[in-house]
Amino acid sequence: MHRNGQAAIKQGDRLLKMRGKLDRGPVEFKSHIVQQEGEVMAIATRDVVSVPPTQSIISAVATMTECGFRRLPVTDAGTKKLRGIITSGDIINFMGGGDKYRLVRVRHNGNFPAAVNESVRTIMTAKPETLSCDAHIVDALQIIIGKKIGGLPIVDHEGRLTGILTERDMLRILAAEHSPLLVEDVMSSSLKVTAPDSPISTVTKDMTRFKFRRLPVVSDDVLFGIITATDIMRYLGNREVFSRLITGDVAEVMNILVRTLMAGSLITTTTEKPINEAAREMLQKNIGALPVIENSRLVGLVTEFDLVKAFSEE
Template structure:
């Protein structure tokens, strides 16, 4: 089944060849071509940082994933993404940390160490790797990004699906949006609770949920909206008795984005990007 988030490898390669003159042709040391598109100034966190601190950091730097590193050596230990925090809030197995370890005490739970929810089996690529190697790994695993490391497992960069989207921006791909769009769309309503929306996101590996009222699109809820809800401390307005259930009862309409970018199905993917 075609991965609808990306062009297939052949189509992507053709688009890359058409636009490669716009990229640097020289790279430093023995770095591979992946470093041409990688973010080199990676925001990392130590394993001792709190879960709330991780959400704050994501909000401050507008990122969805944070490599967790040894503060002394910068060696990669794990990674925490916005989806891990959503799962922790009530969308999946990591919610058991709140329910069992902290007995539903929300403040105690979000001040627990990020190492409790981080993923230790991190998708990585050598600093000498190529752009197509990175693309193949992301496509085959359906993970939204990978960490670039050196021989000592120190973080040297990060590449996400967005980097590949940027490579296609404004390039004619001869591929229409309708060839890759999802037609069976799962939606939320403004009155749906955050807890129910989080479950849908985790169960389906979604980062976005269109919000519909009476068959009309009225907004969109993203993992970033939920992270910002925590990182900007708006979440504390919902707490009276310090119970996680108070947070999960928040309505989607309170935190969703109301302005939604729209396109028609016949638009070229390069324009979509």
């Protein structure tokens, strides 16, 4: 690994303890969002793509990649009853981040092609948090913010999947309300960063340990880019991963460097930007976070979750 990469990793091991300027504590939902109450089905996606529990992991991830999803419900093929959900976090965990990696390392002795052809039920999140089809917006916000969950399947009274509601759906509604807050008021400053020459195995471990969906990529104190769980999932979903296999061992997959997987141009924001503008840019660009730059230095990160929480408190 390059010396600069090692330096940035050391910097990444330093978890900053600052929070957003306005840490207003728990949200009093019912006093703030009474005007938003109504059926979640009015804003949810109704035509939901799902896969059966018997679908292979690689096939499910390919579907997520092709459709641009960060999560995919798992339902019985006949009844459409919800059995679980597979998320980008589950994929990161499986690819070396956490306990689901045991499927690769222990059950298949490191043989990656064999592991990814296991059924999706082996790594899905079973019994996920859900909403009933007659739930109100306030019910969704309590779960999304209280439990930091980015997407909620919606089920009818028999447990059948009828829709899905995401942070982005909530942001689209809440951002219509004007807020006086600025990005610096709500951004996260407790940042964990990685280096361009870090292996993906290091990133998956950090993402799983700290429950992050993305990590800023920093080299010599300069923001190089951002690596997301979706970038890593795409590496598997578009099957590029198989072009790197010689023996089939998972190490061949996970030694790839961060710099090779970062996608798209880097879009940033500033501390003084109103959060309405930041929300509008995220929605227009279809991105989940904006690095915050001040005097050419990374000072924070503002995410969809940060904005949904801030708007709901206003």
